Amino acid sequence: MDIHYNIDGQWKAVHHARGFVGMPMWLIINLQMEGSSGSPGPSASTYYRARNVYVGRSRA
Incomplete structure (x- = not known):
């Protein structure tokens, strides 16, 4: 599987x-x-968003 x-x-x-x-x-x-x-990182709230995440399969 790849x-x-x-x-x-x-x-x-x-x-x-x-x-x-x-x-x-x-x-x-x-x-x-x-x-x-x-660095210690951000001191305020941070947001991380992922859009259009696709998990699928294809057959060879």
Whole structure:
């Protein structure tokens, strides 16, 4: 099974998965906002929105 990643309509990467057929799959959409950049992160409320997220399948 291949998992393709597209951001803003552009293909970015593919993950070739083995042993995924018939198993549950969790989609986690996460925004890393602090840590490796060295700053403590935002001091006010922040919002992260994901639109047009599509999870589907195609047959070869």
